Amino acid sequence: MSIQPHAESTYTPSHACALSDVPQWDLEADVVVVGYGAAGAAAAIGAASAGASVTLFEVASGRGGTSAMAGGDIYLGGNGGTSAQRENGFEDDTEDFYRYMMMAGGPDADAARVRFYAENALDHHRWLQEQGIPYRTTHLPGKVMAPGTGDCLIWSGNEAAWPFRERAKPCPRGHLPDAAGALGGGGRMIVDRLGDRAEALGTDVHFDARVLALVADEERRIHGVVVRSEGQTRFARARRGVILCSGGFVLNEDMLRLHAPQSLRLADDALSAGHDDGSGILMGQSVGGAAIHMDELFVTLAFYPPSSNVKGILVNERGQRFVNEDAYPGRIAAQCTRQIGNRIFLLADHATFEQPSELSRMEVAAVGGTWAEVEREAGFVEGTLVHTVEVFNRHAARGEDPLFHKAEEWLAVLDEPPFAAVAMHPGEAFYPFFTLGGLRTRPTGEVLDLEGEPIAGLYAAGRACSGLPRSAEFYSSGMSLGDCTLFGRLAGHTAAGAAANGENAR
């Protein structure tokens, strides 16, 4: 509400600087982008391609953000399929793609955003390639997470898992760039290639530059930012618009506590390159922007590879199954964190079990020659674990899972001793997470206020806003980077185009 003068040291994201308090513009550009992850790089390209001059501020000393920690798959499909899909025999109908993405969006999926994404995904794939990101057309079947082989197409979500497969024809849609190195290889390449392109188009990049606050006039129009760099507080004018691409708030403990306190017990596993402090969301709110779905997280659990672990069964501390184990690990992790009682176990037999990567922090809790021995050793109530395994095995032998409809290829009778219960409790096993809540935006990137009206001159993309993925339970890998890059581009375009209307001219 208030636009108050601030002493230099007191600028904060939560208080916009009044235009009338700007002593001078130290820098000027048509568009100012805040943050240099995938969303920021795409926004810079989008704006520059539309003829705007772009200045980008990044708080770190190099580009990448949390995007560069990602495996790098981007969720693509529809329109008959990408080349990788088609060459591997997957025809992906736009309506199936749309329906799946709407499920993935949760109960408040943004239909306009999902529709735009579904219809433009192939175009977007071409665009990514045009920016210099190479893709093979190879497919890795089965359960794969960031394989680091340079292969392209993977199953990256719940498409083939119940109940999703009944509502949209399953198709693999995770598209990895041809990059070596597993975690971070693909994400790093994407940001680097987009960054190279943004810079080739003339983006003026400032590293070690912390944006402190927005600059707004009395009619709430955004005119620029206050930025701290090279030991100075500077005022950067954005003639056409500011685009917030500064990430989520997984490192802001206060915001986690006030909006998603159930995540605090996972806080050591926050997935961030170090700057997801929620400052972009606070800046948007400081000028009346609405923040929505602030309780929602992406949270996952690396219980595979090896994918044979998917043939195990997951139980809570009462020995009950609670999810189909072939679901996306994000859905599994969301369910794990909701069980009453703190203990979760993966049950596996000699035939299926392989030690997961050290990253997972999973430890074998009990081993036995019979399931009854495991039951006793791990402290389950007599008969409970044995019953769960008996029901599962009885049906698995027939290729069925009437309780959770796990797909046949992941069904195995767990009858080869020794048997094991592997501990994977939230707060102990590795549950990496980041935040999905943020500013309310139009697909164009325009930040909306509490009444759903746009705030002139203000845009957001990536995890500073609540985008395509809005739900811990339904997330699929590749949706956040897909959202960052496509809607980052669009926000850049929109911000650049605003100039034509002279809307943000002083």
Added chain:
Amino acid sequence: MSIQPHAESTYTPSHACALSDVPQWDLEADVVVVGYGAAGAAAAIGAASAGASVTLFEVASGRGGTSAMAGGDIYLGGNGGTSAQRENGFEDDTEDFYRYMMMAGGPDADAARVRFYAENALDHHRWLQEQGIPYRTTHLPGKVMAPGTGDCLIWSGNEAAWPFRERAKPCPRGHLPDAAGALGGGGRMIVDRLGDRAEALGTDVHFDARVLALVADEERRIHGVVVRSEGQTRFARARRGVILCSGGFVLNEDMLRLHAPQSLRLADDALSAGHDDGSGILMGQSVGGAAIHMDELFVTLAFYPPSSNVKGILVNERGQRFVNEDAYPGRIAAQCTRQIGNRIFLLADHATFEQPSELSRMEVAAVGGTWAEVEREAGFVEGTLVHTVEVFNRHAARGEDPLFHKAEEWLAVLDEPPFAAVAMHPGEAFYPFFTLGGLRTRPTGEVLDLEGEPIAGLYAAGRACSGLPRSAEFYSSGMSLGDCTLFGRLAGHTAAGAAANGENAR
């Protein structure tokens, strides 16, 4: 952010009216209270008792709000116990009371608020009596909901249920006024007696008066409200402060969708007297107030009385138990809404089952002479329901429930045919709910901004703010009315006291 002039018809809660745009003050008071439920009435008394003149605007044609629909129990205890507790043999230690309330607050319980409440609960009980609310000292044991008998003390939460009873010594703490009539009898009496008192102290009450927006100056100080009444748009000056007591947002479908979309399938069961439209929360946000825990709901499920139903067991559509059935129904309802699959059943035998009230909308789904027959008829996977009942019965016969630690008095072997599965699916059975998220406040009622700093001249109490109860899973009956009345009083005191500092003088 913006303080823009508005045409008369365009004032909205989300946009504050600029002080400079106020043509004249049509009314003036030291303190303006918005909303005439329990919080508003208590706030008016608190302010008037401190010497302030008070004007109260209520959008409905009479007082009551959603408070008047409540059974009327107020959560009280600690300090050795209320008279009702002591006379019935319950000594309630303040630290047990505090620990229980901290659990009930969820992972972001407000320790300062809980501490203040725990230490002042007996004083508050005295105060309620001084306002004219009569209490007996009788105790109704067992599982009781709004009995309407005029008896006082009831078990109204999870105190005696696992795991709560292990962390704080159990004690009944729901205190009902001596009012006839079940639902609404007690809540109606509380609002009426507090309202009578507020009016006796000179509160100037305006019914059919919709507060449209706050009036704020450029430094974000609140000076009054814009209110629509008697066909006119009027400007009411609040010399010392405005107190928002306008309830939650359970009737605002947009806000539900953007913050708690999982509740939309229950939307027909919204618990509201008709005006919980979130306008107070939006008004607070319009001047920079933070809204927190906006995803949290109170939701419940009236599967008793008759309390013998608590001896039944609850299962999801896989025939698995998922909660101790003697927990507070709010905890049960929260768990019901989180199960994968849409069907929930209460299993009961001839000895335990009685048809719940019509209100519950529970229907018998299957009946059989054996549990295997019920299993088949209701479509459970063979052996699953029978196993669940077998494990339960085997332990119940020994007075034990190793899976969920249901208390012994609610354990019964379910072995007397006929057996029944009663459907209680979310979206079908009656799941009344209201919202718990709202403005961030200090215990004093001061509304806080995104940085945790108070907004001068603005206060809130009741469900317009996130108060004592912050979690669907841990709510206990009487906590919301307790919060409304004690912190309503305190907000009134604080707002009135602000005058001494001349802080809000123009």
